[in-house]
Amino acid sequence: MKTAVFSTKPYDRAFLEAGSAAAGQELMFVENRLGAETVGMAAGCAAVCVFVNDVLDAEVLRGLAAVGVRFVALRCAGYNNVDLAAARELGIGVARVPSYSPHGVAEHAVALLLGLNRHLGRAAARVREGNFSIEGLMGRDVYGKTVGVIGTGQIGRIFAGIMLGFGCRVLACDPQPDAELERRGVVYGPLREVLEKSFFLSLHCPLVPETRHLLNAERLGWLPRGGLVVNTSRGGLIAAEDAVAAIKSGHLGGLALDVYEEEAELFFEDHSSDIIQDDTFMRLVSFPNVLVTSHQAFFTREAMENIAATTLGNLGDFAAGRAGANAVV
Numbered sequence: 107m108k109t110a111v112f113s114t115k116p117y118d119r120a121f122l123e124a125g126s127a128a129a130g131q132e133l134m135f136v137e138n139r140l141g142a143e144t145v146g147m148a149a150g151c152a153a154v155c156v157f158v159n160d161v162l163d164a165e166v167l168r169g170l171a172a173v174g175v176r177f178v179a180l181r182c183a184g185y186n187n188v189d190l191a192a193a194r195e196l197g198i199g200v201a202r203v204p205s206y207s208p209h210g211v212a213e214h215a216v217a218l219l220l221g222l223n224r225h226l227g228r229a230a231a232r233v234r235e236g237n238f239s240i241e242g243l244m245g246r247d248v249y250g251k252t253v254g255v256i257g258t259g260q261i262g263r264i265f266a267g268i269m270l271g272f273g274c275r276v277l278a279c280d281p282q283p284d285a286e287l288e289r290r291g292v293v294y295g296p297l298r299e300v301l302e303k304s305f306f307l308s309l310h311c312p313l314v315p316e317t318r319h320l321l322n323a324e325r326l327g328w329l330p331r332g333g334l335v336v337n338t339s340r341g342g343l344i345a346a347e348d349a350v351a352a353i354k355s356g357h358l359g360g361l362a363l364d365v366y367e368e369e370a371e372l373f374f375e376d377h378s379s380d381i382i383q384d385d386t387f388m389r390l391v392s393f394p395n396v397l398v399t400s401h402q403a404f405f406t407r408e409a410m411e412n413i414a415a416t417t418l419g420n421l422g423d424f425a426a427g428r429a430g431a432n433a434v435v
């Protein structure tokens with residue numbers, strides 16, 4: 107069976123190729139993102155393999171069906187970029203990689219929290235320039251602080267555990283509280299209470315209509331003055347322009363992002379010679395108390411191995427006509 111692998115980077119290719127021959131899969135690697143203009147590149151393939159910023163709306167799915175594609179293998183856990191109802195209607199199966207590096211993502215969120223709090227990006231840049239002044243680089247002890255965790259699923263649960271290990275008081279908000287975390291001392295409460303009490307806040311809930319702009323102007327105002335926010339989940343959880351305003355006013359003490367609502371136009375590519383058009387993003391990265399990484403929280407060797415093995419397994423299930431365990435549609 108032939109599969110068009112969209113948004114391929116050399117690291118995707120290396121890990122997928124390593125297992126594809128043994129799995130009896132023929133993979134056609136495409137660097138382009140999947141979208142309305144590139145859908146024709148899947149002609150002759152029974153399946154496509156896609157990542158977080160590929161677009162699979164109803165129009166693209168109809169285009170895929172028209173060229174004979176019957177299956178979508180997501181190389182990620184989230185499927186907010188796929189119109190599932192349209193896929194169902196068109197008879198296109200969708201499967202994902204439900205879990206690949208919960209530890210890697212949680213550890214990156216901790217790295218962002220620590221890096222933001224201790225200004226590591228600015229500190230390293232200064233030293234490289236021969237500037238050894240520590241003026242403006244003062245942080246806070248993480249020990250003893252209250253940390254809020256929004257969403258304690260696979261990733262949030264691990265993040266909460268690490269913060270308990272730092273000696274933090276951990277508050278959480280999740281419609282499905284985790285009994286084991288509660289036993290370990292995590293206290294669940296409503297969103298407002300968690301925001302009002304948390305000096306550090308980390309987002310780990312999915313992006314769904316109810317959580318879009320979870321942190322808007324009003325809710326950013328509920329955070330303690332000077333508090334720091336980390337988002338490794340999905341960019342749409344934060345209203346970016348409201349975050350800019352909260353930083354300008356001094357209310358928000360710092361923001362660390364691995365995801366950004368409009369990241370599809372920027373992330374994973376080298377735009378260092380381009381004039382970037384997104385003024386909100388450029389305003390954000392211009393602040394000394396904003397730290398941004400380019401959706402790399404998942405990016406560990408272990409995760410890449412898991413993604414490749416699970417994706418090839420999902421393609422194998424489809425080829426064999428089996429309803430796989432990771433099917434979303």
Ligand code: NAD
Pocket residue numbers: 183184204208211256257258259260261262279280281282310311312313316317338339340364365401402403404405
């Ligand atoms: P998960 O499904 O295991 O957990 C999500 C948790 O959020 C669940 O416990 C759910 O009950 C809770 N939740 C749902 N709605 C909520 C709400 N309104 N308020 C509070 N909690 C709510 O998901 P996960 O595997 O832990 O992934 C979390 C997020 O991280 C996802 O959005 C995923 O896309 C993202 N992610 C990012 C990267 C990256 O590289 N940056 C990698 C993997 C996953």
